[in-house]
Amino acid sequence: MAKEKKKRIRRSWTKNDVELTLLALPTTVWYLLFCFLPMFGLIIAFKNYRAVGGKSFLYNVLHSEWAGFKNFEFLIKSNDLFVILRNTILYNLVFIVLGLVLSVGMAIMISLLHSRRKSKVYQTLMFFPYFMSWVVVAYFVDAFLNVDNGMVNTMLRNGGSDPVQWYMTPEVWPFILIFMYIWKNTGYNMVIYLSSISGIDSTLYEAAVVDGANKRQQVWYITLPCLKNVIIMMFILNIGKIFYSDFGLFFQISQGAKGSIFNAVATIDTYVYNALQSNTPIGMTSAVTFFQSVACCITILLANALVKKIDKDSAII
Amino acid sequence: MAKTREMEDSMSRLNRIKPQTNFIFNIIFIFCAAICIIPVFFVFMISISSEESIRMNGYQFIPETFSLESYQFLFKEGEMILQALGVSVFVAVVGTIIGLALTSTMGYVLSRSSYKLNGFLSMVVFIPMIFNGGMIASYVVNTQMLHLKDTVWALILPLCVSSFNVVICRTFFKTNIPDSVIESAQIDGASQFKIFTRIALPLSKPMLATIALFLTFGYWNDWFQSSLYITNTKLFSLQALLDHVQRNIEMMAKNPAMGLTMQQYINNMPKEGARMAMAIIIIIPIACTYPFFQKYFISGLTVGAVKG
Numbered sequence: 231m232a233k234e235k236k237k238r239i240r241r242s243w244t245k246n247d248v249e250l251t252l253l254a255l256p257t258t259v260w261y262l263l264f265c266f267l268p269m270f271g272l273i274i275a276f277k278n279y280r281a282v283g284g285k286s287f288l289y290n291v292l293h294s295e296w297a298g299f300k301n302f303e304f305l306i307k308s309n310d311l312f313v314i315l316r317n318t319i320l321y322n323l324v325f326i327v328l329g330l331v332l333s334v335g336m337a338i339m340i341s342l343l344h345s346r347r348k349s350k351v352y353q354t355l356m357f358f359p360y361f362m363s364w365v366v367v368a369y370f371v372d373a374f375l376n377v378d379n380g381m382v383n384t385m386l387r388n389g390g391s392d393p394v395q396w397y398m399t400p401e402v403w404p405f406i407l408i409f410m411y412i413w414k415n416t417g418y419n420m421v422i423y424l425s426s427i428s429g430i431d432s433t434l435y436e437a438a439v440v441d442g443a444n445k446r447q448q449v450w451y452i453t454l455p456c457l458k459n460v461i462i463m464m465f466i467l468n469i470g471k472i473f474y475s476d477f478g479l480f481f482q483i484s485q486g487a488k489g490s491i492f493n494a495v496a497t498i499d500t501y502v503y504n505a506l507q508s509n510t511p512i513g514m515t516s517a518v519t520f521f522q523s524v525a526c527c528i529t530i531l532l533a534n535a536l537v538k539k540i541d542k543d544s545a546i547i
Numbered sequence: 548m549a550k551t552r553e554m555e556d557s558m559s560r561l562n563r564i565k566p567q568t569n570f571i572f573n574i575i576f577i578f579c580a581a582i583c584i585i586p587v588f589f590v591f592m593i594s595i596s597s598e599e600s601i602r603m604n605g606y607q608f609i610p611e612t613f614s615l616e617s618y619q620f621l622f623k624e625g626e627m628i629l630q631a632l633g634v635s636v637f638v639a640v641v642g643t644i645i646g647l648a649l650t651s652t653m654g655y656v657l658s659r660s661s662y663k664l665n666g667f668l669s670m671v672v673f674i675p676m677i678f679n680g681g682m683i684a685s686y687v688v689n690t691q692m693l694h695l696k697d698t699v700w701a702l703i704l705p706l707c708v709s710s711f712n713v714v715i716c717r718t719f720f721k722t723n724i725p726d727s728v729i730e731s732a733q734i735d736g737a738s739q740f741k742i743f744t745r746i747a748l749p750l751s752k753p754m755l756a757t758i759a760l761f762l763t764f765g766y767w768n769d770w771f772q773s774s775l776y777i778t779n780t781k782l783f784s785l786q787a788l789l790d791h792v793q794r795n796i797e798m799m800a801k802n803p804a805m806g807l808t809m810q811q812y813i814n815n816m817p818k819e820g821a822r823m824a825m826a827i828i829i830i831i832p833i834a835c836t837y838p839f840f841q842k843y844f845i846s847g848l849t850v851g852a853v854k855g
Contacts (some may be wrong), residue, residue, distance in 0.1 A: 247663040249739035250656045254668055257653035260708050261671050267688045268680025274687065287692035336579070339572050342564045348573065354838050355580035358587075361837045362830065363768035365790045369826040370586035372793070373593060373606050379819060381589070384605035417583060421841075439562050448562075470677070477771060485793070502682050506775075512683060519681030527678040 275301055275520035279513050301517035310501060311518075318497040321404075321480075322472045325411050326465070332412060333419035334457065338449055340420065341427045353424070356417030364478025367414060371406070371483050397485055400494035407495065410483055411476070419464070423457060430456045462537055470530035473522045475499045498522050587830060594618070594824035598817040606819075617820030621828070627780075627788065628828070635784040638702045639766040646707035646762045647755060653708070654716025655743050658724070676710045686775060701776035702784065706765060712758050719754040720747060757843045764840075767833070785829050792822055 271291065278295040305311050343349045359367070374381045375396040383393035396402060430453065438448050475497035481487050487500035498518060505515040563569070589608060593601070594617050596610035604611060621628060656662060657669060680688070685705070695701035724747055732742050748755070773787030783791070807815070 241663065243663060246659075246661070246733075246739060250659060250662045251664060253652045253739060253743060254656040254664075257649040257708060257713075258668065258671060260649055260704075261675065263688075263693065264685070264705055264708075265675040265679065266671075267692070268684035269678065271680055271684030271688050274684065279687075287688060290691070336576075340576065342569075343572055343576070344563060344566075344569050348576075352576040352580050354841060356576075356583050357841055358834070358837065359583050361764065361768070361833045363770060363786055365770045365786050365793075366826050366829060367586075368793065369789075369823065370590055373586065373589055373823070376606070379601055379605040381606050381608075384607070387605075413582065416579075435562060445562070445564050482790075499682065503775075506683065506686060512687065516681075516683040516687075519683045523679060523681050530677045 269523075272516070272520050272523060274513060275516040277513060279511075279516070297513060301513045302521075304514055305517050305521075310496075313493055314496050314498050314501045314518075317495070318475050318499075319472060321407065321475065321497065322468070324408055326468045326472075328408065328412065329415060329419060329468075330461065330465070333416050334423050334454075334461065336416065336420045337423035337427055338453055341424055341453075342445070353417070353421055357421060358417070359414045360418040362414070364476075364482040367410065367478075368482040368485065371410065372485075375406075398490045400491045403484060403491050403494040407479060407483065411479055414479075422464075423460060426457055426460045427453060459543075462541070466530070466533045466537060469533040470526065472529055473498065473526045477503065587834070590823045591827050594820055594827050596820060598820055601819045614817075614820075617817045617824040620817050620821050621824055627783075628785070628825070630781060631783050631785045631788040634699065634702075634782060635767060635786070638699065638769075638784060639763050642703040642707055642766045643759050643762040645703065646712075647759055649708045650712045650716050650758055651748065651751075651755065652743070653713050655720055655747050657713070657717040658720035659729075660721075672710050672713050689776065696776050697779050697782065698776075699782055702766075702769070702772045702782075705772060706769065707762070712761060715758065716751075716754065719751055723754075724750055753843075760840050760843050764833075789825055789829055792825055 271287075274291060274294075276297060276299070277291065278297045278300075279291065280294055340349050340352060343352075372380070375383075377383060377393065377395050377397065380396070382396070386393050434452050434456075435448055438452060443451070477499040480495055480497050481500045481503065484491060484495040486504075487495045487497070488504055502515050502518055505518075506512075564572075589606070592608055592610060593606045595613050595615060596607065597612040597614035597616065600607070600611040600614075653668070653672065657665065657672065659665065662668075679685075689701060689705065690696045693704075695704065728746065729742055732746060737745070768786060770784070770786035770790050773782075773784055774790060777783060777787060780791075
């Protein structure tokens, strides 16, 4: 492999190479501007960044003072860091585990239904929430939880109890957020797993029937092992995003992720967004995103290395 | 042929789950499907409730009095919605075209294994998948260096390429367009541009359709870019408008009816119903089209699952 590479480098440019480079140029420029410049911009986490009017961004970055780890110190001293880290990681863990179990379980169940037509109808209906943006979903939630008019409070009132300020009650939010995540994503994930289930060679099942395996044994010894690769791939992809939260879910559904429910719903992303909208110095918030980017990169590589150790073919890198 | 199919059928009939289990599973799925659809139905019912009935009884599945006043109000104040619709459509169309062009060219170049810079460009595409600059750095670059704030390009450019799509594209070209075809075209004197536009693209319409759909739905549902970069209400997309309206529906009221002051007009507008009616207006195009596109979404994902 290494030898091949060396050979490639020594080869001189052909007309082909020039043409292909021209074809790739616009996208490369895009990557440079929208992916690699922000990576370089991460160093503002170590700077006392100030935007000077009329000067370019690069000039500002290079000419602002070094702050060392001051931004990070400040961040660690504030209590927020612990809360947002805990929320981000715990929510993601629950999402990964619960999402996996539910969507794989439902995919297997739906593949066992007798009627193909009914199964198609269920799939289509359950796929629907995936196509809604979180803004729209926030309206749905509001219709149920609104303090004055919401369905739940109306029912409480009719039942003789006091209405509850749902958007100010932290205890219920973990359940709401988990439910909404499951509501929006399960149908979609189910369909992904279902498409791999339908790709399983049917002769495997036939052989199992001949050997006298019942349906449960078939699921356990054929379907699940065949799904292993897809499950691992989805798992690595999700673990890699464990420091990122689904911003729309946490921000829109909770209507801003601040106030009295901050401790229950704030994640790294909502925290950064809210800081960006307020007057918090940019250096401090960029310390959070720096940490997020690095941590995320490390988790992906670790998850991949782990998988590689267990099962070489399943690793994605 | 017919016989084997018959055999298979009888085989699978033998290997079915019990009717009772099937029944229970059906009940479970009916329940799940209902949970997925009911909120939409509920919001729709609110949007056709009269404001009076909402004030008296809160939101109800079956309101006491029906009324189309919310839709009439939105129709009357249609200017803003139409403008937002224009922005949404423009962003979705232009974004999808730009995104497709950038993604497919890169995918094609990366699929040519004899290309000199292949290794380098693969890294360019691959690194952002595991490491990125994050929200703050992107925000600073986009506003202070590229000056995208309050331009429609802030809604389009940051979203138009994703490494995931590029990898789908590359894998598709690699597996579906054999090297021999390209070599023979080169012997006939075709340049790489010609091969790309005349051979590669026409052969990969299904994959391009999938990516176009990913992009279009992504743009149509995006509100985050707006909330970061857009303050000018003229550049609001539908989603951004909906996002703002959640906090103050009053901004929709611009054209008071004859003989009313602005304040009276605002007080009398169907606030609750109009919000929900706007949500319904946004849902309708998606709800009507997604069943037809559904299968492309799935096929795209399974193509992308091929190891990069």
